[in-house]
Amino acid sequence: MNNPISQAEGARLLKLATNASIAVALLLIAAKGMAYWQTSSMSILASLVDSLMDSGASLFNLIAVRYALVPADRQHRFGHGKAESIAALAQSTLIIGSGLYLVVEAGRRLMNPEPLTAFGMGVAVMVFTVVVTIGLVALQSYVIRRTGSAAIRADSLHYRTDVLTNSGVIVALILAQFGWPGMDPLFAIATAIYILYSARAIMRDAFNELLDRELPEEQRALIQKIAEDHPDVKGVHDLRTRSSGRVEFIELHLELDGNMSLLRSHSISDEVEDAIIKKIPAADVVIHQDPAGIDEVQQDEQLE
DSSP states (O other): OOSOOOHHHHHHHHHHHHHHHHHHHHHHHHHHHHHHHHHOOHHHHHHHHHHHHHHHHHHHHHHHHHHHTSOOOSSOTTOSTTHHHHHHHHHHHHHHHHHHHHHHHHHHHHHSOOOOOOHHHHHHHHHHHHHHHHHHHHHHHHHHHHHOOHHHHHHHHHHHHHHHHHHHHHHHHHHHHTTOTTHHHHHHHHHHHHHHHHHHHHHHHHHHHHTTOOOOHHHHHHHHHHHHTSTTOOEEEEEEEEEETTEEEEEEEEEEOTTSOHHHHHHHHHHHHHHHHHHSTTEEEEEEEEETTHHHHHHHHHHO
C-alpha cells in the first residue's frame, strides 16, 4: 500500500469505489441487454451475464465494505474487516456460476447456429462498454493502492477481465459478420473458461485472509527490522501477523535488558509500536516484553 492515509480517507475511497462499481454495472447491463436483444449474439450474452454477476458482486461489496468499516465492538473485538473476504468468497461463487452457464449456452448455440443482426449497434455498445470499464478500473486501481482493500481488489479483477473479454466480443462480432459465425459461440466459451480461471485467484485470496495467513514475507521483514532498529531492543521473536479487511494485526515479543524498569520497557514498546504504525498505518500492534535471552533459556529448559 502506497502513501499512508487516514481511516476516514480510506472509508471515503472505499465507498466511492463501491458506488461507482454498482453504477457502472447497472449501466452496462442496460446497454448489453439492448445489444443482445438486437443482435442475438452469444458473445454479447456472455458479456451480459458477466455484467449481471458483476452487479451482484458489487452489491455484496457495498454491503461488506460498509459493514467492515464499522468500528470494533464488544462482540467483535478485532473489528468487522473479514466481511470483505466473505464478500470476495461470495463473488467467486457467482463467477463460477456464470462461467458454467455460459459454457452450456454457448455449446447449445454452437450446435444450432443463428445469424447475427444489428451488427453496427452491437459493436458500438461493446466499444462504449470497454471505454466505461477502463475508467472504472482506473478508479479502482487508485483506491486499491491507497487502501489495500481485498473486496475492491476482487471487484477490480472482474472489470479487468471485462476489458479483455469485451474487446474480444468486438473481434468475434466482426469475424461473424465476415463469414465466421462459429467464432461468436466459441468466443463465449473462451470467455467462460477465463471467468472460471479468474475465480481461482479471488477464492485463494479470500481463503488466505479467512484462515489468518501470515502477511507477505517482505512486510514481516520490515516489521522485524523496525523493531530491531530500536537501540534498546536486544532481539525480537514470536512475530505473528494476519490481516482482516484493511487492518493488519501484528504481535511480537521484544527482548529488553532484564534490569530495566517496567516503566522504561513500556515506553520502548510504545516507541516500537509507533514506528511500525508509521510504516503500516492500519496496523493493530500488540507487543510483549521479555528479558533479553529468555528465549534461549526457555529452549534449554525444554531440551532438559
